[in-house]
């Protein structure tokens with residue numbers, strides 16, 4: 019027994035073999051097990067706190083798009099028993115001056131709710147009111163007058179509540195202590211083992227530029243060979259000019275010498291192998307202005323300028339909207355794809371600043387992605403060393419994107435920088451918003467009424483200048499997305515919520531794709547030059563058809579492979595627009611001149627034309643948040659979004675954001691302007 023105790027100096031000076039001595043020895047041993055005592059105390063306090071904390075009950079009534087509130091607690095009829103919080107919440111939309119219930123439920127995360135009754139706060143210029151309260155079913159009644167602005171936060175705690183609060187604080191402190199001790203023990207126990215463990219992330223590493231990536235040889239272009247004509251647009255970093263080079267109209271993007279790193283970043287993406295795709299702006303070469311030292315990139319000219327300026331000036335019809343959407347989606351899909359063609363490798367690239375200002379529209383009505391200054395090459399190098407380097411690079415990497423196109427997880431700051439998926443998912447969310455912008459200008463979807471003027475995502479809900487705070491509340495907390503006209507749900511074309519109409523069975527998800535070509539014995543198995551085998555599902559780069567002039571080839575279509583049985587026009591889904599079509603159909607694709615049936619929008623130049631870019635940079639992971647509603651098409655479905663309270667707090671601290679802080683490390687409120695017609 020003595021030997022077990024080890025340190026006899028702690029034993030009281032009594033005869034160790036006497037009864038009191040043995041008792042003292044036992045007590046000492048137990049006292050030495052202080053961890054056990056603490057643990058027992060924790061368990062005791064935890065159990066007792068369960069009795070002290072009654073679960074809050076709140077009135078439950080939510081619209082279908084707010085189903086994430088179901089996760090806040092068990093619902094029985096009109097009552098929800100809160101799981102994580104003692105706060106009830108109510109959101110009301112002010113319609114015709116009257117509040118209409120949008121959400122009545124338990125709050126999804128623990129927040130402060132000092133009021134016993136549901137006192138209201140007005141948000142978004144009076145369009146939404148919110149209230150929180152902490153008594154059972156308190157969100158049933160709100161105290162609201164149209165003039166009430168900010169909440170009066172009354173602090174009226176009862177003695178009971180103070181005792182409860184004190185117990186909770188005590189329990190919390192003890193739990194923290196327990197966890198700290200347990201964590202320390204755990205760390206010591208496994209320290210040796212983990213030191214030798216190398217966790218290999220099961221993902222691409224991310225890097226602005228992979229050391230293992232290949233580049234294609236760029237042609238150096240002499241400025242003297244370009245005839246500069248007029249300014250096309252002014253971006254945050256560069257001025258874009260229209261010019262003539264080798265008999266073709268081109269765009270020359272000129273970066274001042276101080277923005278060399280932006281020039282390099284963009285050039286590196288354009289120079290990646292296999293970057294030639296109809297959905298990506300064609301790159302012709304680079305050069306340096308001898309006197310000023312500025313650097314320039316020569317690019318394909320897009321006749322309609324940015325998608326933003328195109329949608330501001332023109333309404334579209336069903337066919338053109340589909341063409342814009344299809345080419346845009348295919349371009350992004352191609353950009354994200356990981357392609358290997360023999361020894362040539364195109365790594366996936368995340369755009370990371372997708373917005374209607376960074377998509378261009380060509381004369382044939384197809385979209386092309388541009389402005390890769392913020393993009394990230396997702397490298398799949400196998401060498402551990404380069405992987406490590408890339409991950410390290412990300413640490414000091416500035417965060418970026420255009421504020422209103424940022425996905426909820428990006429807004430919240432819950433990103434896993436080691437995951438490549440979060441970057442591409444952020445792009446897909448932005449794509450959803452772009453598709454919404456396009457469809458909202460489709461006059462066929464507003465027959466009998468005036469097509470609304472072009473609006474940026476969330477412009478009608480949050481105004482022309484959005485702040486990060488308002489986006490977090492609206493997009494993340496309230497899980498809202500840009501609204502879709504009610505009558506769209508009744509349109510025959512809208513098939514996202516119903517079974518799609520029958521359509522010809524093709525080998526791919528895209529129409530007009532043609533049957534697979536027969537295998538050619540002259541080529542290795544699986545290879546056919548007409549249909550290169552490399553593209554992953556959904557990406558169909560096909561050889562250019564000589565019938566098309568350079569760079570006018572319709573996106574990802576192969577007119578040569580089409581048969582009369584297929585739909586006549588490349589990129590057109592085989593669904594008819596409703597009723598007689600108001601515009602004459604183009605024969606096949608769009609001519610090189612503006613299509614006859616692209617008619618000017620009913621509104622003159624929008625006063626809200628500027629690009630309201632909040633250039634907060636951030637990236638986080640957490641799944642896709644596609645558009646909801648009919649416009650979502652294949653992207654439908656709202657993913658319940660659990661807000662991580664700790665993350666939110668962290669993020670709010672971390673981002674000292676005010677609208678428009680930085681765009682790729684540059685100051686805010688920058689706007690690109692485009693003047694192409």
Ligand SMILES: Nc1ncnc2c1ncn2[C@@H]1O[C@H](COP(=O)(O)OP(=O)(O)OP(=O)(O)O)[C@@H](O)[C@H]1O
Pocket residue numbers: 250251252253254255256257258269271299317318319320321322323324327375376378388389391688689690691692693694
């Ligand atoms: N190839 C092109 N053809 C026609 N117009 C173009 C072309 N490239 C750019 N533009 C016009 O110039 C504008 C600015 O171009 P771009 O977005 O590439 O510059 P930037 O400095 O990178 O801008 P940003 O502020 O988005 O970073 C575009 O919005 C578009 O209107």
